[in-house]
Amino acid sequence: MSTALLTDLYELTMAESYRRHGKTGRAVFSISVRTMPAERNFFVCCGLDSLIQYLTSFTFSDEDIFYLRSLDKFTDEFLTWLSTFRFNGDVIAVPEGRIVFESEPLVRIEGSLPEVQILETIALNLIHHQTVIASKAARMIAVSKGRGLVDFGLRRAHGPEGGTYAARATYIAGFLGTSNVEAGRLYGIPVSGTMAHSYVLVFSSEEEAFRSYIKSFPIDPVLLIDTYDTMTGVATAARLATEGLPVSAVRIDSGDIASIVPGVRQYLDEHDQNQIRIIATGGVDEYDIDRWLKAGVPIDSFGVGTKLLTSSDIPFLDMTYKLVEYEGIPKSKTSTGKVTIPGKREIYRHYDTSGMMDHDEVVVETQGNLGEKLLETVILNGRPTGVDNSIQRSRGRFEEDFNRLPNGMKGVIQNRYRVIIG
Amino acid sequence: MSTALLTDLYELTMAESYRRHGKTGRAVFSISVRTMPAERNFFVCCGLDSLIQYLTSFTFSDEDIFYLRSLDKFTDEFLTWLSTFRFNGDVIAVPEGRIVFESEPLVRIEGSLPEVQILETIALNLIHHQTVIASKAARMIAVSKGRGLVDFGLRRAHGPEGGTYAARATYIAGFLGTSNVEAGRLYGIPVSGTMAHSYVLVFSSEEEAFRSYIKSFPIDPVLLIDTYDTMTGVATAARLATEGLPVSAVRIDSGDIASIVPGVRQYLDEHDQNQIRIIATGGVDEYDIDRWLKAGVPIDSFGVGTKLLTSSDIPFLDMTYKLVEYEGIPKSKTSTGKVTIPGKREIYRHYDTSGMMDHDEVVVETQGNLGEKLLETVILNGRPTGVDNSIQRSRGRFEEDFNRLPNGMKGVIQNRYRVIIG
Numbered sequence: 001m002s003t004a005l006l007t008d009l010y011e012l013t014m015a016e017s018y019r020r021h022g023k024t025g026r027a028v029f030s031i032s033v034r035t036m037p038a039e040r041n042f043f044v045c046c047g048l049d050s051l052i053q054y055l056t057s058f059t060f061s062d063e064d065i066f067y068l069r070s071l072d073k074f075t076d077e078f079l080t081w082l083s084t085f086r087f088n089g090d091v092i093a094v095p096e097g098r099i100v101f102e103s104e105p106l107v108r109i110e111g112s113l114p115e116v117q118i119l120e121t122i123a124l125n126l127i128h129h130q131t132v133i134a135s136k137a138a139r140m141i142a143v144s145k146g147r148g149l150v151d152f153g154l155r156r157a158h159g160p161e162g163g164t165y166a167a168r169a170t171y172i173a174g175f176l177g178t179s180n181v182e183a184g185r186l187y188g189i190p191v192s193g194t195m196a197h198s199y200v201l202v203f204s205s206e207e208e209a210f211r212s213y214i215k216s217f218p219i220d221p222v223l224l225i226d227t228y229d230t231m232t233g234v235a236t237a238a239r240l241a242t243e244g245l246p247v248s249a250v251r252i253d254s255g256d257i258a259s260i261v262p263g264v265r266q267y268l269d270e271h272d273q274n275q276i277r278i279i280a281t282g283g284v285d286e287y288d289i290d291r292w293l294k295a296g297v298p299i300d301s302f303g304v305g306t307k308l309l310t311s312s313d314i315p316f317l318d319m320t321y322k323l324v325e326y327e328g329i330p331k332s333k334t335s336t337g338k339v340t341i342p343g344k345r346e347i348y349r350h351y352d353t354s355g356m357m358d359h360d361e362v363v364v365e366t367q368g369n370l371g372e373k374l375l376e377t378v379i380l381n382g383r384p385t386g387v388d389n390s391i392q393r394s395r396g397r398f399e400e401d402f403n404r405l406p407n408g409m410k411g412v413i414q415n416r417y418r419v420i421i422g
Numbered sequence: 423m424s425t426a427l428l429t430d431l432y433e434l435t436m437a438e439s440y441r442r443h444g445k446t447g448r449a450v451f452s453i454s455v456r457t458m459p460a461e462r463n464f465f466v467c468c469g470l471d472s473l474i475q476y477l478t479s480f481t482f483s484d485e486d487i488f489y490l491r492s493l494d495k496f497t498d499e500f501l502t503w504l505s506t507f508r509f510n511g512d513v514i515a516v517p518e519g520r521i522v523f524e525s526e527p528l529v530r531i532e533g534s535l536p537e538v539q540i541l542e543t544i545a546l547n548l549i550h551h552q553t554v555i556a557s558k559a560a561r562m563i564a565v566s567k568g569r570g571l572v573d574f575g576l577r578r579a580h581g582p583e584g585g586t587y588a589a590r591a592t593y594i595a596g597f598l599g600t601s602n603v604e605a606g607r608l609y610g611i612p613v614s615g616t617m618a619h620s621y622v623l624v625f626s627s628e629e630e631a632f633r634s635y636i637k638s639f640p641i642d643p644v645l646l647i648d649t650y651d652t653m654t655g656v657a658t659a660a661r662l663a664t665e666g667l668p669v670s671a672v673r674i675d676s677g678d679i680a681s682i683v684p685g686v687r688q689y690l691d692e693h694d695q696n697q698i699r700i701i702a703t704g705g706v707d708e709y710d711i712d713r714w715l716k717a718g719v720p721i722d723s724f725g726v727g728t729k730l731l732t733s734s735d736i737p738f739l740d741m742t743y744k745l746v747e748y749e750g751i752p753k754s755k756t757s758t759g760k761v762t763i764p765g766k767r768e769i770y771r772h773y774d775t776s777g778m779m780d781h782d783e784v785v786v787e788t789q790g791n792l793g794e795k796l797l798e799t800v801i802l803n804g805r806p807t808g809v810d811n812s813i814q815r816s817r818g819r820f821e822e823d824f825n826r827l828p829n830g831m832k833g834v835i836q837n838r839y840r841v842i843i844g
Contacts, residue, residue: 006582008574008601010615017638023624067607073639113624120618124577125585132580152430155546156738158554158588160428162581163547179430185489193432196542198745201753202445202535216439217495226757255758310737316578316728323620331623335648336677 004060004085005067007121012068015114016078027113028325028344029120031127034318036102041409042417043317044138044398045094045106046169047130049389051123052378055087058119089116091379094347096389097172097397098374099138099405101419104347104362105375106131113326120321126165128319133166136286136311137173138398140304142410143290148301150192151178152281153309166309172394174402179303187391194222194251194279194303201227207236214240220248222279225264230255234264238271249277249300257288258297265298279303285312290412341421347374357404363422426482426507427489429543434490437536438500449535450747450766451542453549456740458524463831464839465739466560466820467516467528468591469552471811473545474800477509480541511538513801516769518811519594519819520796521560521827523841526769526784527797528553535748542743548587550741555588558708558733559595560820562726564832565712570723572614573600574703575731588731594816596824601725609813616644616673616701616725623649629658636662642670644701647686652677656686660693671699671722679710680719687720701725707734712834763843769796779826785844 018024033043060068060082068074068082089111094100107127109116140149151170157163160182167183177190184191195213203209206228214221225233234250241247250268252260257280268276280292281303292299306312322340323331330342343364348371352358361370378387408415440446455465482490482504490496490504511533516522529549531538562571573592579585582604589605599612606613617635625631628650636643647655656672663669672690674682679702690698702714703725714721728734744762745753752764765786770793774780783792800809830837 003582003604005604005607006576006586007603008576008615009603009606009613010601010617012603013615013639014617014621017621017635018624020638021625021634027620027624029620064607068603071606071613117618117620120620121577122582125579125582128578129580129584154428154430155543155743156550156741157547157584158551158580158732158737159584160425160544160547161583162551162579164428165581179432181429181431181434181490182425182427184431184493185427185486191431191493193430193435195432195436196539197755197757198449198451198539198542198753199436199439201745201755202440202449202748203443212443213439216442217435227755229756230758253757306738310580310732312737315580315732315734315737319578321577323623326624331620333619333623333649334651335619335675336652 003054004058004064006125007118011118011120013073015118016074018114018117019078019081024112024114025327026110027116027323028108028110029116029321030105030324030345031107031123031319031321032105033102034320036416037314037317038414039313040135040139041415042099042101042135042138042405043131044134044173045098045100045131046096046134046172047127048093048096048107048378050126050130050165051107052091052384052389054122054126055091055119055379056382056384058087060085085115086382087111087115087119088382090377090381092375093378094374095376095387095394095397097394097401099398099401100347100374101360101417103341103419103421104360105345108344108375124319124321128317129162130165130169131319132311132315132317133309134169134173136308136314137170137175138402139286139412140289140308141174143286143293143412144302145293147293147299148176150301150303151175151180151305151308152303153305154180156306157309163309168391170308171391172398174395174398189391195224197224197227200224206233210236210240214245214247218246221246222249222251223247224253225250226252226254230260231263231267234267237276238268238273241273241276242271247276249279251279251281251303253282257299258292258295261297261299277301281305283307287412348372349374351404355404356406357417359418359420361420361422425476426480427486428547429540433540433542435495437540438496440536440539441500441503446534446536447749448532449538449745450530450532451538451743452527452746452767453529453545453741453743454527455524456742458838459736459739460836461735462557462561463837464521464523464557464560464827465553466556466595467520467522467553468518468556468594469549470515470518470529470800472548472552472587473529474513474806474811476544476548477513477541477801478804478806480509482507507537508804509533509537509541510804512799512803514797515800516796517798517809517816517819519816519823521820521823522769522796523782523839525763525841525843526782527767530766530797546741546743550739551584552587552591553741554733554737554739555731556591556595558730558736559592559597560824561708561834562711562730563596565708565715565834566724567715569715569721570598572723572725573597573602573727573730574725575727576602578728579731585731590813592730593813594820596817596820611813617646619646619649622646628655632658632662636667636669640668643668644671644673645669646675647672648674648676652682653685653689656689659698660690660695663695663698664693669698671701673701673703673725675704679721680714680717683719683721699723703727705729709834770794771796773826777826778828779839781840781842783842783844
């Protein structure tokens with residue numbers, strides 16, 4: 001798939017018109033989320049590494065130019081300019097993994113107006129999607145009280161690439177691993193997997209299926225026990241473990257988890273198999289995890305799929321890419337309900353005496369150092385500055401911020417962090 | 423991005439174990455949606471062309487095998503098998519663009535058990551995502567009473583590839599075009615676009631911005647009139663049109679569309695500009711379109727973005743890839759709430775005397791011809807049979823089916839089509 005054409009047509013028509021009318025001065029666009037949804041207490045920055053890779057390799061190929069010419073909209077002069085286009089501007093951004101809030105500038109892109117206009121669509125696409133997923137994943141981490149979470153969602157993600165970017169986002173937000181093998185290869189995320197119901201169905205019995213699987217994969221095998229009847233399944237698993245076969249965990253993918261799991265745990269314990277862990281999967285989200293753990297349901301880890309990789313309750317954020325300054329003059333629109341905050345802004349974070357996050361200030365750049373500064377220059381004159389947005393570093397950043405996030409922000413209940421717009 | 427690794431790890435571990443235990447007989451997997459959500463009355467099949475392309479080019483590269491070997495999970499024998507793997511099975515599917523319902527087999531994949539098992543994740547990913555989007559798009563078409571709809575959603579789609587597949591899905595379901603230039607190039611979809619608020623902001627006045635844009639793009643220009651004040655914006659647009667400048671349409675992206683648009687229409691008409699059309703954008707979904715058009719709000723066309731490309735009310739369907747037969751024996755699981763229907767099934771469609779769709783029957787294959795048969799063989803022994811899933815043919819199929827869909831199914835109100843499971 002060609003990349004430079006991954007844009008809305010109007011970015012290109014505007015760029016042509018800007019050039020024709022001499023509007024090539026320095027422009028500043030800012031990405032932020034207008035409002036915090038009721039179902040979120042914070043966001044986790046994600047997608048910057050994708051954006052940096054995109055911007056530093058962004059060119060229009062001959063094939064792209066050929067297609068654009070066929071539209072009969074653009075002048076030869078403009079197409080020639082596009083054919084030699086490289087991004088030479090600056091990107092100032094909150095590094096990946098950091099916790100942020102509504103109204104805060106997550107990414108600022110600065111350069112000549114046409115060059116930064118044509119990046120709007122792809123910049124929003126990459127930052128929006130990955131931030132949506134990382135923020136959803138972090139909610140699950142927040143309620144899981146240290147239980148392991150693994151991403152199982154590729155099959156219902158919106159496209160294979162979307163599922164793979166999303167796996168990276170969930171790992172940054174504290175997931176232990178993913179089922180997505182390509183995400184494992186690309187990003188070094190630990191990959192894991194168990195067995196499907198189809199595996200159990202093709203053997204003459206559930207027991208034969210379990211024995212066959214353990215023979216093939218004797219290291220930490222996880223047995224799926226609900227293909228026919230869960231209590232029969234756990235009895236079979238316990239019997240094999242009693243024989244000395246390795247059984248690391250049992251997985252339950254259906255039924256009323258809250259009522260089934262205690263019986264499965266009790267059965268395992270009564271048969272001296274208290275080392276066998278219980279993994280719950282099947283439409284799990286943070287509301288389930290929170291409810292089950294608060295009720296003391298003895299689940300050891302969770303496989304989370306569809307509702308995570310579609311961020312099903314909040315599949316999009318009100319995230320925008322807005323012109324905030326042109327030729328040094330702050331700009332804002334006054335459209336009903338969509339008024340924008342003009343000017344280049346910094347985010348300063350303040351901590352309380354115990355080191356926990358207390359509030360943020362979003363103020364114009366010239367007001368000096370008022371706390372921890374969140375924005376960093378990640379591209380200068382088209383070149384990456386070396387800010388480390390690797391998946392491991394980003395995961396580390398999330399963990400640090402998460403440890404300083406007040407506990408009240410970590411539940412499924414709505415709770416608002418103080419953001420002061422200066 | 424490598425493709426053969428776009429799978430859940432367990433597909434590969436199961437495949438290895440199947441081979442080790444001689445489970446290489448012929449298996450039949452079926453993709454269907456278990457339940458119809460309250461917010462949908464029908465689905466539109468989509469994604470089959472992507473799946474066919476994937477299956478006919480599916481190989482594990484040396485790099486893929488290298489990565490899999492590094493996991494220390496697989497035997498050399500299995501990795502050698504993977505390295506020469508080609509899909510040699512059959513795919514029987516409902517062609518793209520057709521209208522279908524819950525419990526109906528949309529795609530059936532048949533072949534040796536390991537070869538069809540490893541396709542589960544990618545087959546579901548491609549069919550699920552594109553069917554979700556096409557089905558959402560069709561709801562918007564259903565309530566739009568012939569007004570034009572254009573996809574503007576790339577910026578908030580889940581990844582660039584997801585946005586591009588989605589643009590194709592919306593075009594199949596009757597959209598006029600897309601803002602996504604890459605989708606235009608790849609699929610021949612008409613591309614369109616207007617201007618953003620940033621364009622208006624960088625000129626010294628809204629009027630200067632409008633004049634500059636018309637000078638650059640005098641063919642059917644669309645002016646965005648709500649950057650500052652919508653009624654001032656429309657007055658400026660009307661004045662330019664009165665001067666003889668081309669103004670094709672005005673776009674309104676904010677505020678209470680239902681209360682603003684009538685005034686804008688009235689202003690244009692009173693100033694002899696009744697040929698100028700009104701385009702509404704900004705968070706539009708089918709509920710808005712239905713409500714506005716029923717209230718007589720004089721909108722001529724809609725630009726639809728975020729809620730379409732994330733299918734925000736139903737971002738996923740309960741779509742599964744289930745083993746229904748192994749070595750000629752029907753298979754089903756009995757997991758609580760997830761019981762599957764065993765055996766190879768056909769869909770037969772019945773029409774009433776006026777040619778409208780009346781009901782479908784989902785029955786085992788051997789029961790003979792009971793109506794219009796929806797499933798067709800699209801891949802036989804690994805080779806495409808030539809069933810035309812081009813975007814234009816698929817769009818034609820949707821239009822034909824949509825014309826035969828009872829009107830009661832076309833609103834936003836829940837209405838159930840009769841599907842008989844035989």
